[in-house]
Amino acid sequence: MDVPFRVTDATLDVIEVLLAGQPDLYALKISKEIGRPSGSVVPILMRLEDCGWVTSKWEDSGSQSRGPRRRFYELDPNRVAGARSLVVSRRQPATRCTGIVRPGLAGGC
Known part of the structure; x- marks a missing residue:
């Protein structure tokens, strides 16, 4: 799958949280x-968000939360299938045996 952004472990972690579909996800909540x-x-x-995978909206100014307004993020509904596919393809453990012997791994696999 070709994506318009760099895919790091941290990016995959963020996408997985967004895929879970929890309501009212903001940056600090996601980071925790x-x-x-x-x-x-x-x-x-x-x-x-810049590439259209995520949408965001500001918290209502009249909300009862203390502190500054939060920006809520959610995965764009049109990107859910692509996001799932991306996570599955990048999180799959390597199944190919390289033949390289590593300490603690019998037979190099």
């Missing part, structure tokens, strides 16, 4: 879910 700093999550969300 995946155990990565918000400073790496926000640029990923911006990249995904």
Whole structure:
């Protein structure tokens, strides 16, 4: 699958959280879910939004939450199948045996 953004482990982590479909996902909540700093999550969300994979909206100004307004992110409904396919293809463990002997791995596989 050819995607218009760099696919890193952190990108896959963000996409997996978005695929779970939880309501009201904002950058800090996503970063806590995946155990990565918000400073790496926000640029990923911006990249995904720039290429149309993610949509976002600001929290209503009249909401009861304390602190600054949050920006909620969700996966574009037209990208869900592609996102699932991307995660499956990139998260699959390697099944090919390279023949390289590594310490602790019998037979190099």
